[in-house]
Amino acid sequence: MTADCWLEESARLGARWTEEANLASEERFRSAGTNQPSPPSVCTALGAATWHGIRDHLRDRILPRLGSERPLSAEDLATLAGVNRTIAPEIVGQVPFLVEDFIATYALSDRSRPDSVS
Numbered sequence: 001m002t003a004d005c006w007l008e009e010s011a012r013l014g015a016r017w018t019e020e021a022n023l024a025s026e027e028r029f030r031s032a033g034t035n036q037p038s039p040p041s042v043c044t045a046l047g048a049a050t051w052h053g054i055r056d057h058l059r060d061r062i063l064p065r066l067g068s069e070r071p072l073s074a075e076d077l078a079t080l081a082g083v084n085r086t087i088a089p090e091i092v093g094q095v096p097f098l099v100e101d102f103i104a105t106y107a108l109s110d111r112s113r114p115d116s117v118s
Helices: 003-032 051-067 074-090 097-106
Strands: none
Touching: 003 074, 051 074, 051 097, 074 097
């Protein structure tokens, strides 16, 4: 991909991932009932087409909540890990170890590590 089309492609991918995440989040929230806490923001992690934003989101917002009074549910962690694994082939660059480990630890099925995209 050349630098000339990067902004357009990044915007296109970001819009698609945001819509997919919103639809999945809404469905899980509807099926869980109204007494459940809202799911974590997957959209924040999907804002960029490189691993930097995803890695930072995991490091700064998701992982610190694991030991908190209101930790994320296993379902929410599995969903976020699954989304990251699904989009891995479309993200530019090598998967950071933190993201790779998160996917391997929390994704429900096929706990294989994602492939990097050069």
